[in-house]
Amino acid sequence: MTGFDDRERAFENQFARDADLQFRIVARRNRLVGEWAADKMGLTAEESDAYAKAVVQADFEEAGDEDVIRKLLGDLLSAGVEIDEAAVRAALDAKGVEARRQFIEGV
Structure with a gap:
């Protein structure tokens, strides 16, 4: 039974790591798209940072x-x-690809 328990535990650990990674990618995507939107709105650097954080919170x-x-x-x-x-959704998709690339490259 320990072999089965070990495999089950390993699967659960992998699931938790995958879920954590997905959460981090989505949070980074949201931050990137928040920065994109802040740029479109002409916000200052400080305002852009605060806005990007607000998008992550949203x-x-x-x-x-x-x-x-x-x-x-x-x-x-x-x-x-x-x-x-449609343009907002396209930006969200593009920033999702960028966020995933950043995680893969370790940026």
């Missing part, structure tokens, strides 16, 4: 990306940036 409101998309789209439109939901 992801904790509900499961999935809709909360982040809603925040980005609302803030961009409020700032007078002409953008649509």
